[in-house]
Amino acid sequence: MSAYILSLYVAGATPKSELIIARVRALCAQAFGSDFQLNVIDVIQQPDVAEEQRILATPTLVREHPAPRRYIIGDLSHVEKVVQALEMPTSLSSNNNQGSTLTTEEEQPYDGE
Amino acid sequence: MTENKRQVEKLPTGIPGFDHICNGGLPKGRTTLVTGTAGTAKTVLACQFLVEGIRQGEAGVFVTFEESVEDIRRNMLSFGWDIAQMEAEGRWLFVDAARQTDESVVIGSYDLTALIARIQYAVSKIGAQRVSLDSLGAILTRYTDMGILRREMFRIAHTLKIIGVTTIMTAERVEEYGPIARYGVEEFVADNVIILRNVLEEEKRRRTIEILKFRGTSHRKGEFPFTIIPGQGIVAIPLSAIQLRQRSSDLRITSGSPELDRMCGGGFFRDSVLLVSGATGTGKTLMATGFMAGGAMNGERCLLFAFEESRDQLFRNAIGWGYDFEEMERQGLLKVHCEYPEVAGLEDHYVEMKRIIEEFRPNRVAIDSLSALERISTNKGFREFVIALTSFIKHQEVAGLFTSTTPTLLGGTSITEAHISTITDSIILLRYVEVYGEMRRGLTVLKMRGSMHDKEIREFTIDKRGMHIGKPFRDISGILSGNFTRLVPDELSRLSNLFKDEESS
Numbered sequence: 001m002s003a004y005i006l007s008l009y010v011a012g013a014t015p016k017s018e019l020i021i022a023r024v025r026a027l028c029a030q031a032f033g034s035d036f037q038l039n040v041i042d043v044i045q046q047p048d049v050a051e052e053q054r055i056l057a058t059p060t061l062v063r064e065h066p067a068p069r070r071y072i073i074g075d076l077s078h079v080e081k082v083v084q085a086l087e088m089p090t091s092l093s094s095n096n097n098q099g100s101t102l103t104t105e106e107e108q109p110y111d112g113e
Numbered sequence: 114m115t116e117n118k119r120q121v122e123k124l125p126t127g128i129p130g131f132d133h134i135c136n137g138g139l140p141k142g143r144t145t146l147v148t149g150t151a152g153t154a155k156t157v158l159a160c161q162f163l164v165e166g167i168r169q170g171e172a173g174v175f176v177t178f179e180e181s182v183e184d185i186r187r188n189m190l191s192f193g194w195d196i197a198q199m200e201a202e203g204r205w206l207f208v209d210a211a212r213q214t215d216e217s218v219v220i221g222s223y224d225l226t227a228l229i230a231r232i233q234y235a236v237s238k239i240g241a242q243r244v245s246l247d248s249l250g251a252i253l254t255r256y257t258d259m260g261i262l263r264r265e266m267f268r269i270a271h272t273l274k275i276i277g278v279t280t281i282m283t284a285e286r287v288e289e290y291g292p293i294a295r296y297g298v299e300e301f302v303a304d305n306v307i308i309l310r311n312v313l314e315e316e317k318r319r320r321t322i323e324i325l326k327f328r329g330t331s332h333r334k335g336e337f338p339f340t341i342i343p344g345q346g347i348v349a350i351p352l353s354a355i356q357l358r359q360r361s362s363d364l365r366i367t368s369g370s371p372e373l374d375r376m377c378g379g380g381f382f383r384d385s386v387l388l389v390s391g392a393t394g395t396g397k398t399l400m401a402t403g404f405m406a407g408g409a410m411n412g413e414r415c416l417l418f419a420f421e422e423s424r425d426q427l428f429r430n431a432i433g434w435g436y437d438f439e440e441m442e443r444q445g446l447l448k449v450h451c452e453y454p455e456v457a458g459l460e461d462h463y464v465e466m467k468r469i470i471e472e473f474r475p476n477r478v479a480i481d482s483l484s485a486l487e488r489i490s491t492n493k494g495f496r497e498f499v500i501a502l503t504s505f506i507k508h509q510e511v512a513g514l515f516t517s518t519t520p521t522l523l524g525g526t527s528i529t530e531a532h533i534s535t536i537t538d539s540i541i542l543l544r545y546v547e548v549y550g551e552m553r554r555g556l557t558v559l560k561m562r563g564s565m566h567d568k569e570i571r572e573f574t575i576d577k578r579g580m581h582i583g584k585p586f587r588d589i590s591g592i593l594s595g596n597f598t599r600l601v602p603d604e605l606s607r608l609s610n611l612f613k614d615e616e617s618s
Contacts, residue, residue: 011226043227047234055227056210057256071217073256078220085218 127165130349149309340460369407391543
């Protein structure tokens with residue numbers, strides 16, 4: 001079993017979804033190397049899974065393993081916060097250049113919490 | 114009254130009284146926002162909407178943002194709604210969107226597509242026609258971006274409209290008479306807005322329901338009282354929605370006193386409501402007792418609501434006047450329902466009385482006294498109660514006799530009279546008359562709709578055989594106001610000549 005298991009809930013096969021999937025993959029690859037598993041769930045295709053897992057918002061990234069379970073809602077436009085929330089290895093958060101390349105050009109830090 | 118066919122179709126909710134206020138039900142296929150402060154029974158309404166639907170064969174989806182599914186199942190059991198059973202039968206489905214204990218953070222923008230997909234999934238899974246979302250406030254506190262939420266709520270409402278379900282959304286308010294909903298965005302989402310209130314008025318709680326808007330269709334305006342009954346849920350009392358359409362009959366029935374019948378031009382009308390007003394001890398209970406006995410003697414079913422005296426007292430009194438209540442009860446012709454006004458709210462009394470009337474199906478109903486119920490309500494609440502009850506009784510085509518106690522010994526009127534004198538068909542006044550230092554009793558028929566009646570103020574006495582009406586008080590004036598003036602014979606004849614013409618009109 002991988003050290004990290006994550007689930008990503010997206011809405012439909014849209015460019016937006018493609019973008020967030022790519023973003024999470026890149027982020028994970030950078031942080032965990034190959035030692036992770038990412039399950040992508042399209043809530044339009046699999047509403048039953050969303051129901052079972054009680055997901056409301058898309059996109060939602062769930063860290064299933066290691067415990068405790070963590071939910072990150074939103075398009076992850078603020079990389080440091082993602083790293084922090086998922087308690088990823090800190091090597092990434094020091095590497096700011098890498099982080100910004102993951103985000104898109106119209107990135108706007110989300111500051112409402 | 115049927116609406117134009119092209120207009121918005123209504124979905125009868127099945128909630129007692131509510132459909133009356135809505136002019137037929139909730140606008141079908143649309144979203145109705147139900148707002149109210151804490152404790153106004155929003156969740157009960159949201160649940161009852163589904164329960165009544167399920168009773169009519171329409172499945173329902175309940176989306177909870179606030180209370181846990183387990184809590185809702187448990188809380189609603191007290192209304193006799195076995196949600197777990199309905200779930201097992203595939204008629205009720207929860208979408209559990211209550212707050213999770215797991216930690217979550219928001220980074221970047223998002224939407225609620227997952228929730229919408231889940232609702233759609235649930236609706237199609239059981240073929241639901243009704244959806245309740247309870248409550249929006251809980252989701253608005255969880256996510257802070259109002260812009261996103263407003264957009265998402267529109268999407269939810271829009272999606273529900275497209276899939277053709279009729280929806281209730283609940284939302285909190287802060288004040289009873291203030292902004293429609295806490296966050297100021299909720300009301301723009303829905304086509305229709307209903308406000309539930311639980312107002313403290315003169316130290317009494319009063320629950321009301323008001324339809325603020327129904328887009329493109331009609332509804333009753335103003336606040337209507339409602340009550341929450343264990344085993345039943347919300348029961349709305351649609352006062353002005355009651356139409357005065359009852360048939361009226363010219364069939365006469367006895368008042369229980371041949372002399373009084375004569376004064377009334379041959380008895381009361383069969384489906385009229387009569388008010389007997391007088392100070393304490395003037396013989397109101399006797400009138401009610403006689404009215405019951407008179408009916409029972411003719412084989413009519415009689416129902417007496419007593420709010421002042423106990424059963425034992427009433428039966429003993431009746432024996433004292435020569436009426437055997439026990440025997441009448443044994444024959445199934447009489448039912449006496451005694452209760453202290455304070456045991457319940459006025460709305461609850463109304464619902465209970467209505468139930469008893471519907472169950473017993475009486476020909477006659479007496480309430481002794483109606484004014485005792487004034488104590489437990491506000492003026493406004495009492496007026497609504499009296500109007501609703503009177504209309505209901507008239508609709509049942511039964512004869513009603515209400516008694517009302519005037520607050521002063523001499524003269525005077527009571528609040529009860531002020532409220533109902535115009536909707537009662539007849540009014541009989543009982544008054545004390547002071548004659549040479551002695552208290553006597555006087556009776557007059559003040560009004561008798563649709564009939565000639567005696568206009569004198571007559572003396573009446575009470576003995577072992579009930580009441581006896583005697584001669585008019587000829588030489589005293591000012592009885593009704595309590596300011597007596599003794600008239601000398603000269604003056605009397607002069608006065609009677611003076612008013613001769615008007616008298617006969």
